[in-house]
Amino acid sequence: MKLATYNVNGVTSRLPNLLAWLETARPDVVCLQELKTTEEKFPRAALERAGYGAVCKGQKNWNGVAILARGAEPLETRRKLPGDPDPHQARYIEAAVGGVLVACLYAPNGNPVGSAKFAFKELWYERFMGHAEVLRSHGLPAVLAGDFNIIPTDRDVYAPQRWRDDALFQPALKDSYLRLVGSGWRDTLREAYPDQAIYTFWKYWRNSFQRDAGLRIDHILVSPSLGGRVRKAGVDRGPRGAPGSSDHTPVWVELDLAGLRSI
Numbered sequence: 224m225k226l227a228t229y230n231v232n233g234v235t236s237r238l239p240n241l242l243a244w245l246e247t248a249r250p251d252v253v254c255l256q257e258l259k260t261t262e263e264k265f266p267r268a269a270l271e272r273a274g275y276g277a278v279c280k281g282q283k284n285w286n287g288v289a290i291l292a293r294g295a296e297p298l299e300t301r302r303k304l305p306g307d308p309d310p311h312q313a314r315y316i317e318a319a320v321g322g323v324l325v326a327c328l329y330a331p332n333g334n335p336v337g338s339a340k341f342a343f344k345e346l347w348y349e350r351f352m353g354h355a356e357v358l359r360s361h362g363l364p365a366v367l368a369g370d371f372n373i374i375p376t377d378r379d380v381y382a383p384q385r386w387r388d389d390a391l392f393q394p395a396l397k398d399s400y401l402r403l404v405g406s407g408w409r410d411t412l413r414e415a416y417p418d419q420a421i422y423t424f425w426k427y428w429r430n431s432f433q434r435d436a437g438l439r440i441d442h443i444l445v446s447p448s449l450g451g452r453v454r455k456a457g458v459d460r461g462p463r464g465a466p467g468s469s470d471h472t473p474v475w476v477e478l479d480l481a482g483l484r485s486i
Contacts, residue, residue, distance in 0.1 A: 224321055224478045228254040228368040228441055229462075230329070230424075230471035234287070235260050237469055238269060244462045245273050250475060251293050252320050254327035254368040255279075257469075258287025258313070265289065282313035288327045288369070290318045300324065304350040308343060315351075322483050323449070324358065328369035333390030341390050344372070348399050358446060359407055364483060365446040367408065370471065372440055375400045375410075378420060379439035391440060400442075407447040411476045412439070415456035423458055424471045432463055441474045452479045 227250040231237050234255060245253070253275070258265065262281040270277050276296035279289035280303075290297045297318035303310045317326045328351065333344030358365045374392045377383040386392040404410050412421065422437025431437065445453060456476040463472035 224480050225250045225475060226252040227473045227475035228443055229473040230256040230370045230469060232257050232469035234258040238266050240462060240465055240468055242273055252325055253291040255289040256329035256370045258289060259284055278318050280313040280316045286313040286329055288313055288316045288329050290316060290325055290327050292320045304354050306350050308346045324363050324365040326367045330372040332372050336390050352399055355403060362448055363446060364448045367444040370440060371442050373400045374438050374440055381436040408444040409450040411443045411445055411453050411456040412474055421458055423474050427470055441471055443474055443476045454479050
């Protein structure tokens with residue numbers, strides 16, 4: 224299974240970019256974030272023509288998450304976190320695909336630090352961490368994929384000193400991410416590139432992409448039962464350099480699911 228996550232930053236306006244990447248990369252499962260559209264306007268028909276079934280949770284102008292499956296229909300299992308502090312915000316969806324439980328998330332940005340938005344981010348992460356622990360403790364073959372809006376370490380940002388006051392780089396939230404990894408969830412991209420600066424997001428201004436002045440905030444974590452099945456992981460930089468691109472680019476992992484005991 225090739226599974227990817229991609230913050231499309233507007234699925235309607237960037238549909239041509241998404242379809243071009245799907246045709247080239249041919250992932251089996253895709254987690255999309257920041258759809259910025261309602262479920263009624265989600266481009267389901269165009270994705271079906273491209274060979275993908277989908278489940279989504281939309282929200283007008285903001286947020287939005289979806290899970291795509293090539294040649295299949297994802298089986299939706301959850302569309303909000305247990306105890307979600309604001310279930311009207313479309314930030315989480317979960318589905319079973321190919322015997323794996325796939326969780327797609329778009330975490331709050333939280334800026335500025337000290338604001339109500341930051342307090343909401345902290346509360347949202349409390350709920351998310353609790354649910355992730357339930358999935359892990361049950362031994363499920365599961366994946367947490369999406370835009371976490373957390374820069375885990377100094378190695379994951381081009382200029383750490385410039386981000387110390389940003390909500391993406393606060394110690395308590397970084398600790399949350401590191402606790403996930405410490406509990407057994409596997410950071411597939413960092414394990415594939417243990418010593419390399421590798422980014423998934425570049426701002427639009429100051430030629431950030433051309434200078435490779437980026438951040439790593441899009442992550443794919445796999446549960447312990449899938450840890451030994453990771454074959455490859457990487458970042459597709461091409462879509463970020465295309466005209467009309469999202470400021471994020473796809474992250475992917477290849478899993479060997481031969482003999483997997485399905486959920």
